[in-house]
Amino acid sequence: MKISCSKTALMNGINIVSKAVSTKSTMPNLQCILIEASPSEIRLIANDIELGIETVIEGTVTEAGKIALDAKLLSDIVRKLPDSEVLIETNANYQANIRCERSKFNIPGTSGEDFNYLPEIEKNRYISLSQFTLKEVIRQTIFSISDQENTKIMTGELFEVTGNTLKVVSLDGHRISVRKVELKESYEDMKVIVPGKTLNDISKILTGGIEDEILIYVTDKHILFEYENTKVVSRLLDGEFYKIDHMLSNDYETKFTINKKEFLDCIDRASLFIKENDKKPIVMNIENSNIYLRIDSSLGSMNEEIEIKKEGQDLKIGFNPKFLMDALRVIDDDEIDIYMINAKSPCFIRNADDTYVYLILPVNMAA
Amino acid sequence: MKISCSKTALMNGINIVSKAVSTKSTMPNLQCILIEASPSEIRLIANDIELGIETVIEGTVTEAGKIALDAKLLSDIVRKLPDSEVLIETNANYQANIRCERSKFNIPGTSGEDFNYLPEIEKNRYISLSQFTLKEVIRQTIFSISDQENTKIMTGELFEVTGNTLKVVSLDGHRISVRKVELKESYEDMKVIVPGKTLNDISKILTGGIEDEILIYVTDKHILFEYENTKVVSRLLDGEFYKIDHMLSNDYETKFTINKKEFLDCIDRASLFIKENDKKPIVMNIENSNIYLRIDSSLGSMNEEIEIKKEGQDLKIGFNPKFLMDALRVIDDDEIDIYMINAKSPCFIRNADDTYVYLILPVNMAA
Numbered sequence: 143m144k145i146s147c148s149k150t151a152l153m154n155g156i157n158i159v160s161k162a163v164s165t166k167s168t169m170p171n172l173q174c175i176l177i178e179a180s181p182s183e184i185r186l187i188a189n190d191i192e193l194g195i196e197t198v199i200e201g202t203v204t205e206a207g208k209i210a211l212d213a214k215l216l217s218d219i220v221r222k223l224p225d226s227e228v229l230i231e232t233n234a235n236y237q238a239n240i241r242c243e244r245s246k247f248n249i250p251g252t253s254g255e256d257f258n259y260l261p262e263i264e265k266n267r268y269i270s271l272s273q274f275t276l277k278e279v280i281r282q283t284i285f286s287i288s289d290q291e292n293t294k295i296m297t298g299e300l301f302e303v304t305g306n307t308l309k310v311v312s313l314d315g316h317r318i319s320v321r322k323v324e325l326k327e328s329y330e331d332m333k334v335i336v337p338g339k340t341l342n343d344i345s346k347i348l349t350g351g352i353e354d355e356i357l358i359y360v361t362d363k364h365i366l367f368e369y370e371n372t373k374v375v376s377r378l379l380d381g382e383f384y385k386i387d388h389m390l391s392n393d394y395e396t397k398f399t400i401n402k403k404e405f406l407d408c409i410d411r412a413s414l415f416i417k418e419n420d421k422k423p424i425v426m427n428i429e430n431s432n433i434y435l436r437i438d439s440s441l442g443s444m445n446e447e448i449e450i451k452k453e454g455q456d457l458k459i460g461f462n463p464k465f466l467m468d469a470l471r472v473i474d475d476d477e478i479d480i481y482m483i484n485a486k487s488p489c490f491i492r493n494a495d496d497t498y499v500y501l502i503l504p505v506n507m508a509a
Numbered sequence: 510m511k512i513s514c515s516k517t518a519l520m521n522g523i524n525i526v527s528k529a530v531s532t533k534s535t536m537p538n539l540q541c542i543l544i545e546a547s548p549s550e551i552r553l554i555a556n557d558i559e560l561g562i563e564t565v566i567e568g569t570v571t572e573a574g575k576i577a578l579d580a581k582l583l584s585d586i587v588r589k590l591p592d593s594e595v596l597i598e599t600n601a602n603y604q605a606n607i608r609c610e611r612s613k614f615n616i617p618g619t620s621g622e623d624f625n626y627l628p629e630i631e632k633n634r635y636i637s638l639s640q641f642t643l644k645e646v647i648r649q650t651i652f653s654i655s656d657q658e659n660t661k662i663m664t665g666e667l668f669e670v671t672g673n674t675l676k677v678v679s680l681d682g683h684r685i686s687v688r689k690v691e692l693k694e695s696y697e698d699m700k701v702i703v704p705g706k707t708l709n710d711i712s713k714i715l716t717g718g719i720e721d722e723i724l725i726y727v728t729d730k731h732i733l734f735e736y737e738n739t740k741v742v743s744r745l746l747d748g749e750f751y752k753i754d755h756m757l758s759n760d761y762e763t764k765f766t767i768n769k770k771e772f773l774d775c776i777d778r779a780s781l782f783i784k785e786n787d788k789k790p791i792v793m794n795i796e797n798s799n800i801y802l803r804i805d806s807s808l809g810s811m812n813e814e815i816e817i818k819k820e821g822q823d824l825k826i827g828f829n830p831k832f833l834m835d836a837l838r839v840i841d842d843d844e845i846d847i848y849m850i851n852a853k854s855p856c857f858i859r860n861a862d863d864t865y866v867y868l869i870l871p872v873n874m875a876a
Contacts, residue, residue: 247809248810248811411590443616444615
């Protein structure tokens with residue numbers, strides 16, 4: 143194999159596929175990047191079995207071929223190269239010779255014969271949306287997945303398409319996040335559970351904006367994200383997702399509208415007095431046109447009031463401040479509506495057209 | 510005590526004095542900030558015995574008094590306050606009531622009666638220089654102090670004034686860094702050893718530029734840095750600093766001029782192949798008008814050549830790449846001169862007027 147490309151193109155490609163390099167496994171192929179040069183293109187591939195990524199980079203192929211190189215070493219070398227043309231040439235012993243200006247490196251590689259290519263994905267069922275929208279719905283829901291491997295399904299997110307609506311749901315037993323997005327056209331229904339790690343990784347490598355489309359294909363076992371020169375394939379999580387519709391009731395006894403930033407900052411201040419491990423809730427009194435927060439702990443006390451527009455009953459209710467802050471941080475609206483029933487029922491933060499719903503369970507105030 | 514000030518002024522003051530708050534001690538006073546309000550000014554003080562800092566912040570004193578508050582809690586609270594006026598009021602039980610807009614905090618404090626004030630420093634011997642210059646000389650020497658507490662003197666830096674010259678020296682047994690600065694006027698001779706931690710801390714809190722002066726006073730035991738509204742007092746290290754003049758020979762057998770960035774980047778790339786703990790040097794061959802670097806390790810190999818302007822003998826010599834990179838990173842010149850004698854004698858990176866000299870011992874290439 144003999145190829146040349148710019149340092150920038152190579153570095154970008156390495157950064158993209160590196161998300162699918164295993165950091166835990168000791169199987170050499172899972173820690174490698176395969177460089178595959180066909181007469182027409184240079185392809186980088188990494189695959190840790192759960193997640194596989196391939197991307198095509200711009201460059202010139204003088205001699206087709208392939209080689210698998212240690213991802214970390216390759217990445218470290220390329221990062222430290224001058225911003226210039228890079229030449230990679232392999233010999234019969236799978237040594238790679240990397241040259242850039244007057245730097246010459248030799249590093250050992252392997253043939254790539256037993257490399258795990260990305261699985262072939264049948265392209266029947268798909269949707270198309272903008273890269274920006276995909277990143278946004280992930281950001282606005284990913285915080286409420288569970289990190290407990292014993293509730294495997296909760297470590298992923300439901301992606302459900304009905305007609306022209308994409309609904310993304312995550313939940314961890316204490317809260318549920320739902321985001322709905324209107325797609326440009328209608329698609330065949332789909333319902334899959336995507337691993338949270340895959341969604342975090344795809345979020346990090348997407349650089350595109352509102353105008354840049356991404357295609358998402360699904361099969362029974364896999365999901366494929368395809369955009370520009372890059373393909374990301376992930377296994378799906380097996381099983382049925384939790385039924386949540388009956389939990390998202392529209393009934394309420396108390397509804398109030400509050401300035402999001404004031405509310406978030408106030409809870410953030412109050413949380414100073416809550417130590418990591420004690421389960422003390424932050425208690426709020428919703429009374430007339432104010433919400434009163436008061437917290438007392440061994441460290442000190444705080445109280446603060448915020449003006450609200452209220453409908454319905456007064457209420458005293460307690461929450462884990464982290465759960466409230468997580469949801470408030472990802473909402474872009476300046477003013478938000480919060481719905482409550484009583485001190486033991488979940489609260490809902492939702493907007494008028496239901497494009498987002500955050501359900502949060504209260505904490506028993508006697509705790 | 511009853512005072513008010515802007516959140517910004519209070520936060521800046523807390524950030525400055527926090528450098529002298531102990532993170533290790535369990536003595537409450539060492540973890541506190543003393544707020545002392547006299548009729549004319551508001552003063553914040555922290556002192557961990559090695560280092561003491563006080564700063565005066567702008568604000569209004571309604572009732573003079575003082576209180577010692579936990580530094581971390583105070584800092585966390587103030588950071589999270591809205592950007593507005595802050596009121597602090599204490600009661601007879603040394604509870605502090607902190608108010609800002611609609612937030613009200615109560616935190617416990619102590620009287621501050623047994624607080625460690627900064628020691629009185631006799632202001633006989635001093636120098637004046639710009640804050641920018643002080644930060645620069647610290648940055649350009651601090652990397653070669655020792656972190657070994659058993660060679661206490663090496664954990665500090667020599668500050669030596671002779672006439673109108675300030676000389677700053679640090680060394681760790683493998684290398685010596687010397688920076689000389691011309692002061693605007695001549696001062697009485699002084700020679701003190703300043704703890705490295707103090708210099709790191711003062712570097713971080715100085716925000717001033719070339720035009721902003723700082724005064725440095727010394728006594729037998731202490732050094733006082735005084736600028737704007739802030740005083741920083743540190744203990745000095747006891748003992749005699751190492752005599753280094755006889756080591757800084759001007760003799761050489763090989764001298765070359767090299768582009769600093771090319772040299773630094775090349776060593777940086779080569780260091781990829783040196784694992785943290787093996788003592789393998791990076792070997793360079795200085796031959797005619799080139800320097801050849803070659804490194805071979807179990808990870809792979811690299812070689813590279815850089816053009817130089819050479820006088821004197823060819824030479825093959827090995828170095829710990831970190832020591833070379835540390836020095837090269839802090840030198841601002843584009844082209845640098847390096848002087849060598851033989852493979853077992855130190856090399857010197859120095860400029861024509863000797864405002865900097867970096868001595869680095871070579872590594873035995875058989876190692």
